[in-house]
Amino acid sequence: MIHVDRSEKIYIIISVTLISVFFIALGISSFVYGFQVPVPEQRVDPRTIATPAPDNPFGEPGLRELVPGKKYEAYVLAQIWSFTPREIRVPAGSTVTFYVTSKDVQHGFRINETNVNMQIVPGEVSKLTITFDEPREYDFICHEYCGVGHQSMAGKIIVEP
Numbered sequence: 001m002i003h004v005d006r007s008e009k010i011y012i013i014i015s016v017t018l019i020s021v022f023f024i025a026l027g028i029s030s031f032v033y034g035f036q037v038p039v040p041e042q043r044v045d046p047r048t049i050a051t052p053a054p055d056n057p058f059g060e061p062g063l064r065e066l067v068p069g070k071k072y073e074a075y076v077l078a079q080i081w082s083f084t085p086r087e088i089r090v091p092a093g094s095t096v097t098f099y100v101t102s103k104d105v106q107h108g109f110r111i112n113e114t115n116v117n118m119q120i121v122p123g124e125v126s127k128l129t130i131t132f133d134e135p136r137e138y139d140f141i142c143h144e145y146c147g148v149g150h151q152s153m154a155g156k157i158i159v160e161p
Protein backbone atom coordinates (compact mmCIF):
# COMPACT_ATOMS: atom_id res chain seq x y z
CA MET A 1 0.00 0.00 0.00
CA ILE A 2 1.41 3.39 -1.01
CA HIS A 3 1.70 5.90 1.78
CA VAL A 4 -0.41 9.01 1.11
CA ASP A 5 0.25 11.91 3.39
CA ARG A 6 -2.67 13.13 5.50
CA SER A 7 -2.69 16.67 4.01
CA GLU A 8 -2.49 15.17 0.51
CA LYS A 9 -5.55 13.03 1.29
CA ILE A 10 -7.43 16.14 2.39
CA TYR A 11 -6.59 17.92 -0.87
CA ILE A 12 -7.66 14.87 -2.91
CA ILE A 13 -10.99 14.78 -1.05
CA ILE A 14 -11.53 18.53 -1.57
CA SER A 15 -10.71 18.25 -5.30
CA VAL A 16 -12.99 15.27 -5.89
CA THR A 17 -15.79 16.94 -3.90
CA LEU A 18 -15.45 20.17 -5.91
CA ILE A 19 -15.52 18.35 -9.25
CA SER A 20 -18.61 16.41 -8.11
CA VAL A 21 -20.34 19.66 -7.07
CA PHE A 22 -19.55 21.19 -10.50
CA PHE A 23 -20.95 18.14 -12.32
CA ILE A 24 -24.11 18.18 -10.19
CA ALA A 25 -24.53 21.93 -10.87
CA LEU A 26 -24.09 21.31 -14.60
CA GLY A 27 -26.68 18.50 -14.50
CA ILE A 28 -29.18 20.63 -12.58
CA SER A 29 -28.74 23.63 -14.89
CA SER A 30 -29.23 21.55 -18.02
CA PHE A 31 -31.98 19.14 -16.91
CA VAL A 32 -33.87 21.24 -14.33
CA TYR A 33 -33.39 24.79 -15.64
CA GLY A 34 -33.15 23.88 -19.34
CA PHE A 35 -29.77 25.50 -19.85
CA GLN A 36 -28.86 25.48 -23.54
CA VAL A 37 -25.57 26.35 -25.14
CA PRO A 38 -26.23 28.59 -28.15
CA VAL A 39 -24.58 27.09 -31.21
CA PRO A 40 -24.09 28.78 -34.57
CA GLU A 41 -27.13 27.57 -36.47
CA GLN A 42 -26.08 28.71 -39.89
CA ARG A 43 -23.45 30.77 -41.71
CA VAL A 44 -24.68 33.83 -43.57
CA ASP A 45 -23.20 36.77 -45.42
CA PRO A 46 -23.60 39.91 -43.26
CA ARG A 47 -23.34 42.14 -46.37
CA THR A 48 -26.48 40.69 -47.95
CA ILE A 49 -28.37 39.47 -44.87
CA ALA A 50 -30.77 42.45 -44.82
CA THR A 51 -31.64 42.09 -48.52
CA PRO A 52 -35.17 40.78 -49.06
CA ALA A 53 -35.17 37.44 -50.89
CA PRO A 54 -37.57 34.46 -50.84
CA ASP A 55 -34.99 32.27 -49.03
CA ASN A 56 -33.82 34.98 -46.61
CA PRO A 57 -36.08 35.41 -43.54
CA PHE A 58 -33.80 38.22 -42.27
CA GLY A 59 -34.75 40.30 -45.34
CA GLU A 60 -38.03 40.85 -43.54
CA PRO A 61 -37.30 40.17 -39.86
CA GLY A 62 -40.11 39.49 -37.43
CA LEU A 63 -42.36 36.80 -36.05
CA ARG A 64 -43.48 33.72 -38.02
CA GLU A 65 -46.40 31.68 -36.76
CA LEU A 66 -45.87 27.92 -37.06
CA VAL A 67 -48.73 26.67 -34.87
CA PRO A 68 -51.22 29.45 -33.96
CA GLY A 69 -50.99 30.36 -30.28
CA LYS A 70 -48.32 27.71 -29.62
CA LYS A 71 -45.25 27.75 -31.79
CA TYR A 72 -43.39 30.67 -33.32
CA GLU A 73 -40.11 31.62 -34.91
CA ALA A 74 -38.67 35.09 -34.41
CA TYR A 75 -36.08 36.41 -36.86
CA VAL A 76 -34.21 39.31 -35.31
CA LEU A 77 -31.63 41.41 -37.11
CA ALA A 78 -29.10 43.29 -35.00
CA GLN A 79 -27.35 46.39 -36.27
CA ILE A 80 -25.73 49.47 -34.75
CA TRP A 81 -27.69 50.41 -32.57
CA SER A 82 -31.01 48.70 -32.76
CA PHE A 83 -32.82 45.44 -33.24
CA THR A 84 -35.35 44.79 -36.00
CA PRO A 85 -38.06 44.22 -34.90
CA ARG A 86 -38.04 46.27 -31.69
CA GLU A 87 -41.20 44.71 -30.40
CA ILE A 88 -42.45 41.12 -30.50
CA ARG A 89 -45.93 40.08 -29.36
CA VAL A 90 -46.82 36.47 -28.60
CA PRO A 91 -49.65 34.84 -26.68
CA ALA A 92 -48.92 33.30 -23.28
CA GLY A 93 -47.98 29.64 -23.49
CA SER A 94 -46.15 29.98 -26.78
CA THR A 95 -42.77 28.53 -27.57
CA VAL A 96 -40.58 30.86 -29.57
CA THR A 97 -37.34 29.99 -31.34
CA PHE A 98 -35.18 33.05 -31.78
CA TYR A 99 -32.85 33.32 -34.78
CA VAL A 100 -30.60 36.32 -34.40
CA THR A 101 -27.79 37.64 -36.56
CA SER A 102 -25.91 40.90 -37.09
CA LYS A 103 -25.32 42.81 -40.28
CA ASP A 104 -22.37 44.80 -38.96
CA VAL A 105 -20.43 44.28 -35.73
CA GLN A 106 -20.66 41.89 -32.82
CA HIS A 107 -23.71 42.35 -30.61
CA GLY A 108 -25.43 40.46 -27.82
CA PHE A 109 -29.00 39.29 -27.35
CA ARG A 110 -30.28 38.79 -23.86
CA ILE A 111 -33.91 38.53 -22.80
CA ASN A 112 -33.93 39.83 -19.24
CA GLU A 113 -35.14 37.48 -16.50
CA THR A 114 -34.90 34.45 -18.79
CA ASN A 115 -32.03 32.16 -19.71
CA VAL A 116 -31.87 33.48 -23.29
CA ASN A 117 -28.42 34.99 -23.60
CA MET A 118 -26.47 34.82 -26.87
CA GLN A 119 -23.51 36.38 -28.55
CA ILE A 120 -24.46 37.75 -31.98
CA VAL A 121 -21.59 37.48 -34.40
CA PRO A 122 -21.85 38.85 -37.96
CA GLY A 123 -21.87 35.94 -40.41
CA GLU A 124 -23.51 33.52 -37.99
CA VAL A 125 -27.09 32.91 -36.92
CA SER A 126 -27.55 32.25 -33.19
CA LYS A 127 -30.56 30.22 -32.12
CA LEU A 128 -32.32 29.59 -28.80
CA THR A 129 -35.80 28.41 -27.87
CA ILE A 130 -37.91 29.57 -24.95
CA THR A 131 -41.49 29.11 -23.73
CA PHE A 132 -43.33 32.16 -22.36
CA ASP A 133 -45.84 30.86 -19.81
CA GLU A 134 -47.10 34.01 -18.10
CA PRO A 135 -48.51 37.17 -19.66
CA ARG A 136 -45.97 39.92 -18.97
CA GLU A 137 -43.33 42.04 -20.66
CA TYR A 138 -39.65 41.29 -21.12
CA ASP A 139 -36.91 43.61 -22.24
CA PHE A 140 -34.31 42.29 -24.59
CA ILE A 141 -30.98 44.06 -24.71
CA CYS A 142 -27.63 44.09 -26.44
CA HIS A 143 -25.07 43.10 -23.83
CA GLU A 144 -21.89 43.16 -25.89
CA TYR A 145 -20.34 46.61 -26.17
CA CYS A 146 -20.86 47.67 -29.80
CA GLY A 147 -20.12 51.40 -29.90
CA VAL A 148 -21.44 54.76 -28.73
CA GLY A 149 -25.14 53.83 -29.07
CA HIS A 150 -24.78 50.46 -27.34
CA GLN A 151 -26.80 51.41 -24.26
CA SER A 152 -29.88 52.27 -26.36
CA MET A 153 -29.93 48.96 -28.21
CA ALA A 154 -32.97 47.20 -26.78
CA GLY A 155 -36.46 45.95 -27.47
CA LYS A 156 -39.52 44.43 -25.87
CA ILE A 157 -41.33 41.13 -25.87
CA ILE A 158 -44.97 41.40 -24.92
CA VAL A 159 -46.56 38.16 -23.81
CA GLU A 160 -50.29 38.67 -24.16
CA PRO A 161 -52.95 36.85 -22.12
Ligand code: CUA
Nearest residue numbers: 107142146150
Ligand atom coordinates in the same frame (compact mmCIF):
# COMPACT_ATOMS: atom_id res chain seq x y z
CU1 CUA B 1 -25.23 46.12 -29.94
CU2 CUA B 1 -24.20 46.59 -27.86
